[in-house]
Amino acid sequence: NAGVTQTPKFQVLKTGQSMTLQCAQDMNHEYMSWYRQDPGMGLRLIHYSVGAGITDQGEVPNGYNVSRSTTEDFPLRLLSAAPSQTSVYFCASTRRAGSSYEQYFGPGTRLTVT
Amino acid sequence: GDSVTQMEGPVTLSEEAFLTINCTYTATGYPSLFWYVQYPGEGLQLLLKATKADDKGSNKGFEATYRKETTSFHLEKGSVQVSDSAVYFCALNLNYQAGTALIFGKGTTLSVSS
Numbered sequence: 001n002a003g004v005t006q007t008p009k010f011q012v013l014k015t016g017q018s019m020t021l022q023c024a025q026d027m028n029h030e031y032m033s034w035y036r037q038d039p040g041m042g043l044r045l046i047h048y049s050v051g052a053g054i055t056d057q058g059e060v061p062n063g064y065n066v067s068r069s070t071t072e073d074f075p076l077r078l079l080s081a082a083p084s085q086t087s088v089y090f091c092a093s094t095r096r097a098g099s100s101y102e103q104y105f106g107p108g109t110r111l112t113v114t
Numbered sequence: 115g116d117s118v119t120q121m122e123g124p125v126t127l128s129e130e131a132f133l134t135i136n137c138t139y140t141a142t143g144y145p146s147l148f149w150y151v152q153y154p155g156e157g158l159q160l161l162l163k164a165t166k167a168d169d170k171g172s173n174k175g176f177e178a179t180y181r182k183e184t185t186s187f188h189l190e191k192g193s194v195q196v197s198d199s200a201v202y203f204c205a206l207n208l209n210y211q212a213g214t215a216l217i218f219g220k221g222t223t224l225s226v227s228s
Contacts, residue, residue, distance in 0.1 A: 042203060
């Protein structure tokens, strides 16, 4: 199993450009999430999905769109990039583990918006 | 709202020193508690977890006990190594949200010197 994969690893955008961050998992997990990590802020939830065709907003959803057409893929779209979206983005998938859940993280995408 | 507070770093120790990283939480339900570790340039990895009061999670010499009376989940290790240098995140998950919403502390950077 490759686990959770993310592409690209690094990206530089100009303000106003759009792009899609890719995330895929091969563990057949139903639940997937996107987080952003900023210095001194920990990780904050952007959007999440509880299964194909079902998504919902997290703590910081503004400026981002998601869709979930398959179990494996959960892309994150930036429609019009802003400098405030400069961050490291992590995708995670979740498995049931007994009475709780465990999240598995991808390696991250470092995005800079100029 | 639900939140996690962990001690601010950086924490600087010599090899073989004792480590404690404090973590307290606020939650309306009965959360599962986690410690994640992030090595430089990598994603987050689950270090240990506890799902109910008085549970002790342990892994790689690290331990943490779920204390409901003090709403705490402090991370400890008896003898740290240089390879333990990383950022450590305390997190909680409210089980009824089906694992989709991990709430993270801001992270504590540990630096161990030989």
